[in-house]
Amino acid sequence: MYTRYGNPTRTATEQTLSAIEGSSDALHLSSGMAAIATVCSILRPGDHVLCTRDVYGGTHKLLSKYITEYGIDVTYADACKIDAFASELRESTRLVWLESPTNPTIRVVDLRACAKFAKNVGAVVVVDNTFATPVLQNPLELGCDVVMHSATKYLNGHSDVVGGALMWNDEAFGIFREYAMAVGNTPSPFDSWLLKRGLCTLELRVLHQSASALAIAKFLDGHQAIELVHYPGLSSDAGHDLAKSQMKGFGGMLAFVVKGGEDGARTVANSLRTVKVAASLGGVESIIGYPPAMSHAMLSEQERSERGIAPGLLRLSVGIEDPQDLIEDIEQALSKVH
Ligand SMILES: Cc1ncc(COP(=O)(O)O)c(C=O)c1O
Secondary structure, eight states: OTTOOOOOHHHHHHHHHHHHOOOOOEEEEESSHHHHHHTTOOOOTTTTTEESSSSOOOHHHIIIIGGGGGOOOEEOOOOSSHHHHHHTTOTEEEEEEEEEOTTOOOOOOHHHHHHHHHHHHHHHHEEEETTTHHHOOOTTTTOEEEEEEETTTTTOOOOOOOOOOEESSSGGGHHHHHHHHHHTTOOOOOHHHHHHHHTTTHHHHHHHHHHHHHHHHHHTTTTEEEEEEEETSSSTTHHHHHHHHOSOOOSSSSEEEEETTTHHHHHHHHOOOOSSEOOOOOSSSEEETTTTTTTTTTEEEEEHTTTTTTEEEEEOOOOSOOOOHHHHHHHHTTTTTO
């Protein structure tokens, strides 16, 4: 009838989104943030939101700067410390917001456990599944209520469209579609078409990227210029066993701390040739970011240190290039650190 309400191309994309996440319904939105704002439309004055501390900066900003203006309380706690996180639940908790693996230190949250305790107070559990992708993790199967994606990242995979997605099973969440029609945060048919094109290669890309990320993590682990590697695929990583129990692979995102702090990290990032320094993630091209000055620049030094965002931290989104080319590129960049 009218493209803000619906469009055959968007419907086709939403059917694919639903199929890959194993949901009964899905909504394609104009950005990841539009998807997050649409979920927030279920909140009312007096409600409480319990949000994981290691959350995407934009989610943090929306919740703390705008949502609280409507008489809604927001608490942040480390969802990796499950008992302490559960103790923050209130009778008024309407929404539990989770992200796993987390940004930027790739920590793993026990989604099954979170879904279980949130049910006790009737809270809606939402998982930002952007880093894991539906290829590797299906939060609805683990008992969560709503899955959210920044489709700008892996789902599209070509860094040429901004988009968001929501997937759910309970038909009560059909209100998301009504809200999106009302506020108009729906994508154009062309953006839906681009996303649908990207989805055709999602599994191929993610499996290749995960295998390459594991090879790179193993190369970095124990390298003389590296202090620490964050990647759940390493058996020494704190999230390894949990990731194995709730994911089908470990993903294409990893982070590592370069010796020499900020100078070391900047030297490595600026010496890379194949890997580009850029924002965003999940595309076919490998991208490196410096979280202290990029994605997490808005946090104070203390907040960064609480989250393990060390001055030497770099976050790598592994692309589809030959992994050996990437390792050689990283090796020559690390050789510049003294
Ligand atoms: C984990 C995560 N969630 C949500 C978003 C927001 O998505 P968008 O930029 O598509 O609005 C991002 C963007 O970087 C992200 O990394």
